[in-house]
Amino acid sequence: MAITYNSVDFRGVAAEPIIEELLFENNTIGSGLVTFEEDVKAETIFTEASASATLQQYTSGSPTSVGSLSAFDVVVTPSKVQFYQEFDPNNLRFSRFKRSIKPGAWEILSDEFERVVIGGLYAKKVSLALENEFWNGATSATKTAVAALTAGTANNAVGAAEKTLVAALTASQIDGVVAKMIYNDDNASATASVGGRIKVAGTTITAANIKAEYDKIYAAIPAEVLAGQEAPYIYAPRSHKQMIVQANNVTTDYTKPFVKVGESWYFNDIEIKFVPLPEKVVIAALKSHLFWCTDLLADVNTMQIDKIANNREDMFLKNNMTLAAHVANQKFNVLYVG
Numbered sequence: 001m002a003i004t005y006n007s008v009d010f011r012g013v014a015a016e017p018i019i020e021e022l023l024f025e026n027n028t029i030g031s032g033l034v035t036f037e038e039d040v041k042a043e044t045i046f047t048e049a050s051a052s053a054t055l056q057q058y059t060s061g062s063p064t065s066v067g068s069l070s071a072f073d074v075v076v077t078p079s080k081v082q083f084y085q086e087f088d089p090n091n092l093r094f095s096r097f098k099r100s101i102k103p104g105a106w107e108i109l110s111d112e113f114e115r116v117v118i119g120g121l122y123a124k125k126v127s128l129a130l131e132n133e134f135w136n137g138a139t140s141a142t143k144t145a146v147a148a149l150t151a152g153t154a155n156n157a158v159g160a161a162e163k164t165l166v167a168a169l170t171a172s173q174i175d176g177v178v179a180k181m182i183y184n185d186d187n188a189s190a191t192a193s194v195g196g197r198i199k200v201a202g203t204t205i206t207a208a209n210i211k212a213e214y215d216k217i218y219a220a221i222p223a224e225v226l227a228g229q230e231a232p233y234i235y236a237p238r239s240h241k242q243m244i245v246q247a248n249n250v251t252t253d254y255t256k257p258f259v260k261v262g263e264s265w266y267f268n269d270i271e272i273k274f275v276p277l278p279e280k281v282v283i284a285a286l287k288s289h290l291f292w293c294t295d296l297l298a299d300v301n302t303m304q305i306d307k308i309a310n311n312r313e314d315m316f317l318k319n320n321m322t323l324a325a326h327v328a329n330q331k332f333n334v335l336y337v338g
Contacts (some may be wrong), residue, residue: 137172196330202338207246282338
């Protein structure tokens with residue numbers, strides 16, 4: 001069985017509460033760090049439009065058409081995925097959890113076990129696994145395609161560090177945000193190719209150089225993004241929070257490069273959001289450019305628990321959901337890879 005429990009014969013008093021594994025919170029969902037597109041049962045269409053307007057000399061005759069208006073559709077099809085485990089509740093009969101099993105031989109489940117272990121710890125693990133897939137997933141097809149590309153330094157070429165990164169990304173049923181920024185078919189031709197992201201070549205980030213590397217990221221953000229009504233975010237690995245504190249603690253530098261307001265950190269007035277990105281990866285983008293596509297966001301927390309069969313007492317846990325990551329307006333998003 002996938003769930004194991006090394007218990008002792010319960011005879012005395014059990015300490016309260018159960019000591020759970022320390023886990024990160026799924027802030028991508030919990031804090032709404034990206035845009036959620038729900039009610040996507042099979043597929044959804046995103047439309048991107050662009051225009052150029054050119055001022056020209058007036059004529060009372062037939063004017064010449066100048067400027068452009070263009071648009072294209074992108075079809076996003078979420079993958080239907082699931083988590084599934086089996087377990088034998090009979091293992092709970094001699095443990096601390098027997099206290100919350102109702103009287104009767106047919107009663108086999110512990111309310112405490114369901115609430116703390118299944119509905120608590122395991123449910124959090126499911127949520128965190130989905131968050132990791134959303135940011136870091138890469139399908140085998142994408143890994144193969146990127147590996148076959150010739151590395152280059154131009155923005156329309158995949159970088160050598162990007163190739164290494166994709167190879168190391170989590171093998172997944174979907175392409176996450178990072179993989180989508182590097183390689184996708186979400187373009188006007190619907191042909192898979194190198195993503196239109198703004199590529200920034202970096203290095204290993206430490207407390208000593210984090211300010212200098214963030215300067216590179218900030219400089220690469222298009223001016224129209226910084227001047228817009230919606231402020232971009234810097235999406236950074238969780239470990240950067242410690243480096244930022246260390247960088248601010250340098251005693252010879254009396255101007256703090258990072259500013260903390262409440263519980264939030266800022267760099268050059270851009271809020272930093274800490275998510276499960278790889279250590280050498282930072283993204284600067286508008287929240288409205290990053291989409292979590294799913295049928296129903298609540299499916300993340302919906303779990304089915306039942307007997308495996310009517311003539312069996314062992315049980316299963318199942319979570320079903322749909323998931324896809326979509327990156328819009330690619331040319332306005334910055335991808336830093338060290």
